[in-house]
Amino acid sequence: MKNETVERKYLPEMPRKEMDELRNTVKTASQKIIADNIEHMKKADPHRPEAMKYFDEMADLFGKRQKEIAAEKEKGKKVIGYLCLFAPTELIMAADAIPVRVNSGWYDTSKLGDRVVPVEVCPVIRSTIGAKMIELSPFLEQSDALISVLTCDGMTKLGEILGDTKIVWGMNIPRIKDSTQSLRFWNDEIKHMKTQIETFTGNKITRKNLKEAIETSHRATKAFRRLQELRKGNPVIMGRDAMLVNQAYTWDDKKRWTEKTEVLCDELEKRAQRKDWVCSPDTPRVMVTGTPMFWPDNWKLPTLVEEGNPQGIIVADEQCSGERILNDPIGVDEWSMDDMLNAMSERYLMASTCPCFTSKDGNEDRINWLLNKVKEWKIQGVIYYVVRGCMLYAMEYTRVKKALDKINVPVYYLDTEYTREDVGQMKTRVEAFLEMLNARIDI
């Protein structure tokens, strides 16, 4: 924690009392929303898997996991938060610290963020700033240091703003991902981050530790892929449930998460044998791509899709709050320190399909990956979800649409805000899209 007397460059000084009041109001509201969301998820699927209970527990951001981290912190462990998926979590794990993702999904705090940055800025950023202002987000408050990867414009400045009260380490990610010089540069960044984490935590990252950490994330990826594989067939799990499971990885204990996901997969396999589908197999299969959707508040789109009339089912997503978290494993060749670091930098830079990148042929990896997903998961319609201010995703829409038009899969551009006011209007739009998908299936 930085010295409090240091002058804040961005964040306004708020009286303690006002801050506490605001926090309590938002926290109570948020707890209610979490419970409400889970209630909705339970209702949508009458035979919801037993294993989801664990993830419901984890989903309560102010509940069990927060207390666990607090207990670990008391034992002397450090918590290192990160803002983008490009932060090398394996290094954090290898240094015996806890990695948590601190992006925020609270609608209410985005209004507070307006006091610091203009309204045009992406609401994810504004909401995170707001959460910091009233010290709402438990993980953000608990983290001793933050890794901010300079991906999109918002993230670049967000790191700076949060630097008012936290130690923030910037990582400069090259925007061209398939050139050797970018890779060399990024590799140096990762090496630098390693020394930084080592000095901060006081634990040396040894070859053995790092190998163990990489293997932990391999196991997690394996469990994740098993879950994705199950979603390829007739629906056995609601899309929201799977999205929550994926997102829980970013704050949960990685080993426990893997175990529980495997249990969930076992249960789902049995369910598939019983042919006990969550909804009729004719339900339009929808993929969501675009801006990340953070738990708990920003859950309106999946809820609308899966509780709409006609109903849709989300079987895949391409978001950094969802499947991109765990999709790519670290392909280590020789398990020497250098090779592991090289493999890590390649996995984080080259395998990612974030639109903040470009390459020789533009961001073609993302297009290819989307096309592959559409094929493999038998997607019937794609919802391109963008929050206002998310430039990169919005700009790449045209290209995605052209590519998907070629294989005759409808795409729907849905832009929204961090607000509950447009739910009614969104409902109409989503239902119209689902109606259209239904009509296509009938033909």
Place this chain on the structure above:
Amino acid sequence: MLAGLGAAGVLAVLIWKRNLASRVTFLRFVIQLVAFAAIFYIFSYSAFIPMLYELIVLFALTIFLGRFFCGWLCPLGLILDVEILARRALKVRYRILPDKLNIILHKGRYLIALVFLLTPVILWLLDPQEIMVSPLMAQLLAGHYRPYGILLDPMIPFIVPWSNTATLNVAGVNLSYPYTQNIITFTGAEFGLIFAVAFVGATLVGGFLVRRVWCRFCPTGCSIASVNQFKGLGGVPLLHIDKDEEKCTKCGVCKRVCPLQVNEVYDQKGGKIKTSQCMLCARCVEMCPYEGTLKLKLGSKTVFKSRNWLDPSNSE
């Protein structure tokens, strides 16, 4: 020897079961060992006739299998692979040659092969008296220089120390090492030995630091590859690596794990990988983390494809 083979088999099965990510590499090792033994057996009889047979078999195989020989059978390749294992055990990081140099070496191998093959002819043209009146063909085949030998040389490392076809005599010990005999005959007796020893040292040290360094410009590899480069023979080699562009996220694993630093697997947009640099060791296929993205194909049939290898690997 049988017991040794049996032990190798058991070991291979154990590793096979334990480790998904290096299955093919271990299978490859076993095949390399078996090939080593087989070639040892052939060469321990006589030199000339089996060499010619080998040459014919090799070139015939090339049409179907491409540079399969280089990756899976070549004894020199085995030595270089053992060096890789030793380096891994010592936890030394390999060096990477710059892409440009790699390509220059790759193109330069034709030059090396040509120099070896044509030197006797040129020498004979310059000074026909040296070897009486032997016709050109006989000069090439049975002459003093044995230029065809360079196409077979990778097969004789440390195998036939007693044979006089390729012997390097160092301090009274006969060693056989690829190309050394050629170097000695080509450079002449005075410098020959020094050059030969330097060559052996350079390949061994180079092979330790850079993965499969010799294979990047091996004249044998070049001769094998040249068969595949005739126009109109688009179908050959039947054995090839195939890429599914849509499933690829360009994570770069294939590029990094390749012992020959072949870039084409990464760069090419799907389809059959067209490069004579690749020796089909299938390391990229084995390490590719996306199921079915890379495939080793024989004709249109898939021999082996990339899988979900995510069981933590214990290989060192």
